[in-house]
Amino acid sequence: MKEYDIAIIGGGPAGIMAAIAASRTSRVILLEKNSSLGRKLLLTGGGRCNITNDKPIKELLSFFNNKNFLKHSFYSFTNEDLFSLFDFDFITEDDDRVFPEGGKSSDVVEGLTNLLKDVSISYNFEVKSITEDFVINDKLKADKIIIATGGVTYPQTGCSPDNYFLTKQPVTDIKYGLSPLITKNDLSGVAGVTLSDVVISYKKSSVRGNVLFSHVGLTGPGIINLSNEISEVISYNLLDDEPEIDLEIGIDLCPDLNREDLMKKFTDDFQNKGKTMLKNYLKQFLTNSFIEYFLNNINLDGETQLSRINRKKKNRLIENLKRFSFEIVDFNSKLSKITIGGMDLDYINPKTMESTLMPGLFFAGEVLDLHGPTGGYNLKIAFSTGYLAGLSASKK
Template sequence: MKEYEIAIVGGGPAGMMAAIAAEGKDVVILEKNQELGRKLLLTGGGRCNITNNKPIKKLLDSFDDKNFLKHSFYTLTNEKLLDLFRKKGLDFVEEDDNRVFPESEKARDVLKILKEYLEDVDIIYDFDVYDISKEGDYFVINDYIKASKVIVATGGITYQETGSSGAGFKILDTERTNLKYGLVPLIANYNFEEFAGINLYGVSVSYKDKSYLGDVLITHKGLTGPAILNISNEISKDLDYDLLENFNVKLDDVKIAIDLMPNVNKEELLSKITKDFQAKGKSLLKNYLKYHLTNSFIPFFMDQAGVDGEVKLGNVLKEDKQKLVNALKGLELEIIGFNSALSKITVGGIKTSAIDSKSMESIECEGLYYAGEILEPVGISGGYNLKIAFSTGYLAGLSASKAL
C-alpha cells in the first residue's frame, strides 16, 4: 500500500490548487480521467474565465453562502491567484462584468502552468475511487492508498463527459442538499428553427422575483446565453428533484419573462411609442419595431405580443399599444425542459453546515476536507464558480498541510 501525507481525490481546478497550497508535503492526486483539468479546458468557451475581479465584498454579496465562502476568498484573493500565473509568464485581461481571462485566450495555458506547479506531486491517472475509509489516524482509499489527510474535490454530477459523475457524493455519507442542473440552457415550448442564431443583447430575464441582465441567444433547442444560464439556477433551485436519483427532470408551468428594453420603464416606453406613432403615422408597425428589435426576431415577437405588424402606426389601437409595451417589457415564454447535456455546473452539494469554513475540514470527520463544486455554494456565470473552486481548494490544501 502506498503512503502519503495528503491524498487529493480529483484533479480539477480545486484539486490542483489544493496540491499547490500543500507545497512541501508528500501529496498524491487521484484522477479518474487520463488527464488533469478536463472541465477547466471548457470554461469560458475554451478561453478560461478564471475569476471575477469585483471587489471582494461585492463578489461575496453575489453568493447566498457568502459567510461560508468569506474565509477562503480572503485566503486566496484574486490578486494572489493571478500572481501564481504571472510568475510563470501568463498575464490576464479584464473584460465586461469584471470577467478575467488569460491574455492568450487559451484555457490550456492556464492548465499548463497549474501542471508546472505540480511537478513534485504524484499523480495517478485512471484512478476511480470507490471507497474511502478511516482506520485509526489514517484514511485508506481503495485498499491501495494510505494517507493522513484526504481532500475530496471530485466535482459535481453534471457535464459527466468531463468526469463529474457525482462519485464524491456516493463514496462518503456526508450531509448534502439535492443535486440539480445549473447554468443550463433552457428548452422553450416553441419551434425556434427559423430564429436560431438570433442574439438579444442587454436584456433582462426574470423568473418569479429573480432577474438577470445579459445577452440571450436563441438556438434550435431553445435559449442560452449568460442571462438564461443565470436564471436557470433560480428555476432549478425552485424545483424538487435530485440528480442522484433521476436525471430526467420534467418542468411544468414554468415561465420566464424577457425585458427587451430594461433601460426604460413601462410609462416612459408608452409615452415614447405614443409620440412616435403620431409622428410616423404612415409607417407600418413591423417596420417601426426595427428600431427596437433584431429584424429577424420581429415576426416571433409580434405573434407572441398579439399585434398585427401590417397596421400603420396611426391606426394602432390603444389596447394594442399597451400589448406592445407589455411584450417589450416582459415577453413571456414557457419553459418545458433543461438542455441537460450542456449543464455547466451542479447546483447543490455537501452542506455548508457540515464543513468548517475556516479550513474546509469536515466537522464530523477529522482529517477529511472538501473543496470545489462538490460543495453546496454555487455562483452565476462570469468566473464565480472557478473562484469558488480555486479558493476553497487552496484553503483545503493549506489547512491539511498545516494540520500535519
C-alpha cells in the same frame, strides 16, 4: 501499501490548487480518474478559460448566497495570489471577467500542472472506496484526504453522482446549474438571434443580460444565470430523479422604459409618424431579425401603419414588449455548466474546509454546496477553497 500525508481525489481546478498548496510541506498524491488533469477547466470560457472575476472581494462575495462561508477562503487566496502562479499575463474583459492573454485554457492547465513537480499523480485512478482510517481502494493510505471530485455536469470529464457517497458526509439536493432552457415554443426561425441587455424574470427572480436563441431553446448569460434561480425553487434531486418542468418566464424587451413611458411615447409617435409601418418603427426597440417573430407571436401585422393601430393593439404591443413570454419544459442538461448543491456546509469548517464529522477529511470546489453566476465566479470558488483545503490539511 503506499502511505502519504495527503491524498487528493480529483484533478480539476480545486484538486490541482489543493495539491499545489499542500505539497509545499507534505507528501501528496493526486488521484485523477482521467488520463490527464483539468478536463473541465479546458472547457471553461469557451476554451479561453474565464479563470476568475476581478471584482474586489467584498463585491464578489455579494454574488453568493453563502458569502459568509466563502469569506475566509477568498481572503486566504486572492486573485493576485492566483495570477502570481503563472509566467504569462491576463486580460480583463466586460463584467470583470479574466482570461489568459493568449486566449487558451490549455495555457492555464499547463501552467498549473508545472507547479505539481513535488506531487505524485496517479492517472486513470477511480476511487471506489474510502475506509474510516483513510485507506483508498485497499491500495494506498493517507493521513488526510481532500475530496475535490466536482459535481455531476459534464460526465465526460469524470464527474459522477457516486462521488457524493465516498464518505458519510451529509449531501444536499443535487441540481442543474447555469443551464440553457428548453422551450415549448418553436425557435428554429430565430436561432442565432441575440437580445442584448434585457431583463429575464421568473416569479420574483429577475436577471439582466443577453439572451441567445438556439434551435431548441434559450441560452446566453441572462438565461443561464436565471436557470440557477429556477433550479433552486423547483423540488428535485438528481441523485434520485430528473426534474419535471412546466413553467413560464418573461423577457422585458425594453427594461429602461416602463409601461407609462411606452404609452406616452407611442401616443406621440403614432400621431407624428402615422405613415411609418410598425415593423420599421420597432427597430428602435428590437433587433431586426427578431421583429417578425415577435409580431407573429402577438398577432400584429408589421405592414400596418402606426396611425391605423387602435388602443387595444397598442396595449397588446406594450404588454409584450414589457413581458414577452416563453414556456419552459426542461433544462438543457447536456450543456449545464455547474452543479447546484453538494456537501452540506453545516458540517464543514469554513476556515479550514475540514469536515466537522470526520477529522482529517477536507472538501474543495464544486463538490461543495456552493455556486455562483457565470463570469469566473465558480472558478474563483474552486481555486480559493482548493488552496485553503490544501493549506489547512498540510498544517494540521
